[in-house]
Amino acid sequence: MYKILIVEDSRLFSNLLKKEVLSREGLSPVVTESFAATKKILEAGQENFFVALLDINLPDAPQGEVVDLVLGHGVPAIVFTGEFNDELRERMITKKVVDYILKENASSVTQVVSLVERLIRNQSIKVLVVDDSRSARLMVVDLLKIHRFNVLEAADGDQAMEVLVHNPDIRLVLTDYNMPGMDGFELTQQIRKTYDKSQIAVIGLSSYGNNILSARFLKRGANDFITKPFLAEEFFVRVTQNVEIIEYISALKEAAVKDFLTGLPNRRHFMTEGEKLHAQACAGDITLIAAAVDVDFFKKVNDTYGHEAGDQVLKKVAALLARHSGAGNLIARMGGEEFSILLVNKNLASAIAFFERLRSEIQSMDIFHNEHIFHITASFGVCGTLGASLAEMLDRADQKLYNAKEAGRNRVEVAE
Numbered sequence: 001m002y003k004i005l006i007v008e009d010s011r012l013f014s015n016l017l018k019k020e021v022l023s024r025e026g027l028s029p030v031v032t033e034s035f036a037a038t039k040k041i042l043e044a045g046q047e048n049f050f051v052a053l054l055d056i057n058l059p060d061a062p063q064g065e066v067v068d069l070v071l072g073h074g075v076p077a078i079v080f081t082g083e084f085n086d087e088l089r090e091r092m093i094t095k096k097v098v099d100y101i102l103k104e105n106a107s108s109v110t111q112v113v114s115l116v117e118r119l120i121r122n123q124s125i126k127v128l129v130v131d132d133s134r135s136a137r138l139m140v141v142d143l144l145k146i147h148r149f150n151v152l153e154a155a156d157g158d159q160a161m162e163v164l165v166h167n168p169d170i171r172l173v174l175t176d177y178n179m180p181g182m183d184g185f186e187l188t189q190q191i192r193k194t195y196d197k198s199q200i201a202v203i204g205l206s207s208y209g210n211n212i213l214s215a216r217f218l219k220r221g222a223n224d225f226i227t228k229p230f231l232a233e234e235f236f237v238r239v240t241q242n243v244e245i246i247e248y249i250s251a252l253k254e255a256a257v258k259d260f261l262t263g264l265p266n267r268r269h270f271m272t273e274g275e276k277l278h279a280q281a282c283a284g285d286i287t288l289i290a291a292a293v294d295v296d297f298f299k300k301v302n303d304t305y306g307h308e309a310g311d312q313v314l315k316k317v318a319a320l321l322a323r324h325s326g327a328g329n330l331i332a333r334m335g336g337e338e339f340s341i342l343l344v345n346k347n348l349a350s351a352i353a354f355f356e357r358l359r360s361e362i363q364s365m366d367i368f369h370n371e372h373i374f375h376i377t378a379s380f381g382v383c384g385t386l387g388a389s390l391a392e393m394l395d396r397a398d399q400k401l402y403n404a405k406e407a408g409r410n411r412v413e414v415a416e
Contacts, residue, residue, distance in 0.1 A: 004116060005052040005075065006031045007038050007066055009059055013103065017053060020113045027116065035061035035069065042073045049075045051098065051116055056081050067095055076119070076146070078112055093232050096146055118240065122148040125243060126167055129153050130160040130187060131176040131205070136228075140174055140205070143235055157182025161190055170200060171246050172239065177206035177213065185220050192221035198249040201242040259333040261311060262318035270332030271390070274342055277330060278390040289343040289351045290383040290390075292397040293321070293358075295376055296409040298337035309369040313337075313376055320361055324354075340394065348384040348416065355380045355412045363410060377410035384416045 004021050006029050008014035014031050021029040030047060032038045035058050041047060052075045056064035070077050079092055079100040092100045098119065101112050127149045131137035137153060144151045152167060154160035156179050164170060173191060177184040188202050204217035207228040214225040223242050226235065257269035265273070281288040295301075295317060302310040314337065321339060325331045330342040343351050362378045381401025387393040400413040407413065 001028050002026055002050040002116075002120060003047050004029050005038070005041075005047070005049045005070070007033075007052060007058070007070075008055040009033045010055070013055075013109075016106070016109045017112070020109050021116075024113060024117060026120075027113075034058055035066050038066055039069055042069065042075075051076045051078060051119060053112055053116075054079050064091070067092070067097060071095060071097075076148070078115060080108065080112060096142075098146055099236070119148045121247075122243075123150060125172070126150045126152060126170040127172045127174065127239075128160060128163055128167070128170050129174050130155075130157065130179070130184070132156055132179045133176070136176065143232060144239070147236060147239075156180060157184070157187035157190070160187055164191070164194075172243055173200060173202045174205055174239075175202065177204060177208065177217070185216060188217065188220045188222050197221070197223055198246065198253075201246055203238065203242060259318075262315055262333050264318050264322060264339070265330070265332040267332060267334045270330060270334065270340055270342075273330055274390050277342055277344060278386075278393070281386050286344050287346070288386055288393070289346060289348065290393040290397045291341040291343070291351075291355060292334075292381045292394065292401040293317075293339040293341065293378055294401055294405070295337040295378050296405075297376075301374075301376065305369050305372060305374065309367070309372075309374075312369060313367060316365055316367065317362060317376075317378065320365070321358065324358060324361075340397070348414070351382065351384065352412060352414060355382060359410065359412055379404035379409050380412040382412060382414040384414055 004027055006014055006017050006021070008017060014033065018029045018031055021027045030041070032041060052070045054066050054070060054077050056067060056079050058066055067077055067079060077097045079097050080103050081088065081100065082103045084102055089100065099115060101108055127144055129137055129140045129144070129151060131140070132155050141151050141153060152163055152170065154163050158181055160173070160175065175184040175187050184204055184206070188204065191200060191202060201223040202221065204222045204225040205228055206213055217225045224238055226238055257265055259266045277286065277288055280286045295313060298310065298313070301313055317339070318333060321331050321341065325341065328344045332340050334340050343354070346354065359378060359380055362376065365375065367374050367376060379401055381397045381399065381404055383393045383396040383400070387396065396415045400415045404411040404413040
């Protein structure tokens with residue numbers, strides 16, 4: 001749970017902020033209305049605040065003194081104010097606040113809390129800064145750290161490629177153009193040999209700002225270009241936009257292969273990856289056993305307790321199957337109440353014992369819904385020998401699943 005400090009003397013605005021913070025998962029607000037109250041709670045040291053949302057015009061601190069107070073206790077600050085001018089902007093940028101946001105309307109509240117969530121996500125995003133000038137590099141690093149990014153550094157292109165080898169989960173590279181050895185153009189080209197724009201965003205940086213330089217960076221595969229010196233606001237907007245594009249593409253890719261309800265792989269992913277496993281089995285590299293699993297009397301659950309209860313059943317069964325499936329095996333929700341499993345490198349006897357354990361655990365699960373507790377069972381059909389195709393193995397497993405249903409359900413039936 002992330003503790004968010006809200007310092008606001010307007011009861012209306014603080015209530016709006018508090019309500020918005022509470023509406024977001026994983027956030028917990030702590031509200032104060034004055035400099036004195038804020039100082040007291042910070043000096044007590046009992047709260048570990050992730051970020052502070054600050055009104056800079058408080059009755060007992062009208063000159064923004066609360067910003068220095070909060071930053072002095074190591075808490076990042078987002079400032080909101082009813083007015084804006086160049087002098088105020090310069091003061092806030094100099095103090096290295098995360099951002100300043102105008103109190104204009106209800107959308108300002110949404111904006112500031114969305115920024116908090118952005119900071120939380122930034123902690124897991126690796127950004128690589130590449131520049132042979134240590135001072136220029138540290139300036140960019142400091143800006144990124146204000147927004148809580150996980151920042152890595154490299155002094156030239158060769159060093160940057162080495163960092164990428166050891167950190168393939170880097171999502172953004174900011175590179176200077178003019179560097180000894182491998183320059184920014186060459187580095188961008190090297191990155192694009194391994195990573196496309198949906199995997200790593202590249203932003204070119206240079207003080208030699210002209211349209212030709214920008215075009216040359218973009219032609220070599222950069223996502224964006226920023227001319228130095230730049231405004232902090234422009235820098236953060238560009239960085240955030242590029243990171244969010246990467247996130248959106250990743251989310252779309254994940255949605256294409258995952259079942260939205262259970263989080264398990266979907267039929268499409270199962271068939272694609274299953275064909276690969278079947279090919280390995282045909283080559284003699286692995287052994288493969290297929291199983292079809294179906295929740296018994298699932299329609300009765302929906303009719304008796306409602307579809308929310310049915311969804312809860314599917315989630316619990318999926319979680320159990322995922323928890324026990326183990327590395328290297330493949331599991332998916334195929335649709336409705338049916339799941340499929342491919343077990344790799346298990347002999348038939350151990351596979352049958354595994355499915356019997358799953359069946360027993362499903363039978364023992366307590367399902368809580370509203371004031372009701374109920375239980376379910378599941379039937380298993382197993383294909384224990386390698387078929388000519390994955391489809392053939394799944395058909396044989398489905399036939400045995402049908403046999404298990406006909407024989408009374410809550411059973412494991414095997415085609416050897």
